[in-house]
Amino acid sequence: MKNINNLYWMAALCLLFSCAKQKFNVQADGSQNQKQLQSSPVGDVVGKITVGYQGWFACIGDGSPINAWWHWAPNASQQPSNSNNGIKSWPDMREYTASYQTGFSNLGYGQQAKLFSSYNDQTIDIHFKWMEQNGIDAAALQRFNPNGWEGPIRDAITNKVKIAAEAHHRKFYIMYDVSGWTNMQSELKTDWTSKMSAYTASAAYAKQNGKPVVCIWGFGFDDNNHPWSAAVCLEVINWFKAKGCYVIGGVPAHWREENSDSRPNFLQAYKALNMISPWMVGRIGNINDSDNFYNNSNVPDQAYCNANGIDYQPCVLPGDLQERQRAHGDFMWHQFYNMIKAGCQGIYISMFDEYNEGNQIAKTAENVSMVPSGGNFLALNEDGINCSSDYYLRLTNDGGKMLKGQIPLTAVRPTEPVIGGVI
Template sequence: MLCRVLPFTLVVLSTVSCAKNNKSDSLPSTSFALSASGDVVGKITVGYQGWFSAAGDGSPLNSWGHTNMETWPDIRQYAQTYSGDPFYQDGVQQPGFTGKLGNGQPAKMYSADDQQVANVHCLWMQQNGIDCIALQRFGSYTSPGSIKNFHDSVDEKMMKAAQTYGRKFFIMYDCSATDPVESDWTNTIVAAQHITSSPAYAHQNGKPVVALWGVGKSGRGAVTDWENTINWFKNQGCYVIGGPLEGFAKDTPNQPAYNLCNMIMPWMVGKTAATNFEADYAADMAYCTAHGIDFQADVYPGTAFYNTNGGATSPKNQIPRNHGLFMWSQFAAVRAAGVPSVYISMFDEENEATGILNCAEDASSIPAGQYFLTLDADGVHCSSDFYLRLTKDGAAMVKGQTAYTTTLPTPPVLSAPSSLTPHVLSSSSIKIDWSAVTDAPCYNLKRSTASGGPYTTVAAGITGGTYTDNGLTAGTTYYYVVSAGYINGGESVNSAQVSGTTLP
């Protein structure tokens, strides 16, 4: 979404209970939905901007775009990255930065117009319980030119990645009521790119999904214009999601437009920890139910705009993440209110610090001597993939796959596996067993012929607690360690070393 200036608000950080909420026994056994579960109802959807470009990326823009970043991405899993980002600091654009991160590694940025980047992002979604992608398309993207061409290209790459990793996606227009989104849908999305023909394109109630964000927002058009736009998409056979601001249920002048939507997702970004999210979700869902509309709750990790707007209007860490407690309180409120569908704001929104993708943990992984909001800002060190893992746990709770709790279950960092046990099988094979780590998605086995390493990764992404290392040399001692998580992103430290000597 477009960057918005938030007024400075005294934020009261909520504390999350260390035990299950005492009203858990009274929670609905299942979430309530008007429509049957589909690609968006009963699912976890994430907003995806896909708007970062870089000089030298070969894209239709081939220049730096959206460099007003509040957080810095962890780029270790991207095959191609670019140096020279002219990022902003305290509201002022800086010269292209070609220096290093705090850890001495080159400071680089990725481009969204890269199939490998799209693949990595959809893989992360697959691994962390995200079912569907709301692919952002702004009203300004509808005019012919390099900006439109860039986003057309990104859309195609995300479509391919969604197909590869079994995710669903749909087009979400962030627009005014009078932007030519109808012609963009007809001529580009449907006719030229065949986006809606993809097997990964989201359908609900048998209809292709389209979202319109900005419905009823001041400056985005008259209510009659919104009615015309919504009705046009419905006449194309679409299931229309409307994205108004929070408080829409009391916005009487725009209700004729809201009431035409098949689903409503009210925008919650900007709400603080003092908000009663459960009451807000419940009231909004009650309105939607009374009007025969599906409801999707908006959840976000926190936000800040210091680098974009400057400290005079946007302080650092404006609405704190509180190392996951803020976002978890929203997931708990969704479950307590019985809401079946969640929209997460956002996946890759580095500019407003709402992104849940892998980003910088601490000063060692941001440009040296510069300010970016890091994951340890609230006093707890979190791994770069922490908010993806938190989303996975939140998704499971919302879907009723795990018990309701106000206690954040996601460990800030993954622990190293313990109890490694080597079993020499032959002159060429050694099997290593280890104990499981809570919340670990996978493990990596590393080997050396010297005690203490350096180690070579033998196998990455192991999903069990055992691995047989074959093809070894007879009569040789091998030293092993195991880590939890994904190599170059959310990986734990190495375990204690164990060794085994193959038979002669």
């Protein structure tokens, strides 16, 4: 009987040890590291391409609540011009039915220099049409503090985005940018419960793991514009999770190391997120930068997320056109290649329509004939390679196909700058 009991306990101990081995890797030095946890299944953000969507342009005379040159000019009460310019890249305006006269000289081919307003229904509809045509799965609609003078137009834009996403079978979700939001902790919750949560009833609102997606951009950044403690940020994250949300964090590039652009002692807040999306604009500007970040940050970031059951959604950016970063698409493609090779769960494109900061993928002036004369705007052919205005949309389409396994992983950009041209 004693021998039988001994055998029973030995079998039980073996089973217990086997279960423990499934959860932990025992290292040679005796330390225990948790094995990779299962990442989320493909949903509306996992396995998908998401673009950051600002929708933050307005013009005097467009009927918007603010009636100003919002984000087009530093003095929003006056037309944008050479002396009042907030624009870095000039949009391709050929498809817009409504446009507004600026103070710039005519375009190189003689047309008047006009700009679009995001408040116009056709503007957002055409942007989502471009997303549909180019395999962009979701748009993260940026929402800054809505309690000031911008609030009414941001509310209006949200509804217009919903309508366009539904019409073009795209997904969207709210991405709160908390930069400079003094009373963020309480007002964010009020805004969600009183206004934004209603949008989750739309079939176009993004769901992941059966939960509505919400992103909070700005927790943990080590500057005066993002002053909250880790405890405050963790409380907000957990509040949204308790409301049944899948929470993405737009976090500093060095979040895992808690240094450089990240505040120290924030790791517990970062770990509470369902998905982590480190900000890369201003961190890389060429292919060598991308490779250095891949080796030193992206690969260990991905490993950390895998070990902690967090989905990883790195940024891919086209590059600042006016800083000549784009290398006719090679810079952006190399990021696609690196992030997919690392095993990312999704990709965030920064940004779709950010003409005022030069990081847009939406249709952009192809050459000097499509920008105001004497305005010093670089066009997509700035390095001598002709590119169609939709080139970065098409490049994003191919990057999405590679993420989804529809084309092989390749370091060589398969997208031609001009259809019918050469790679």
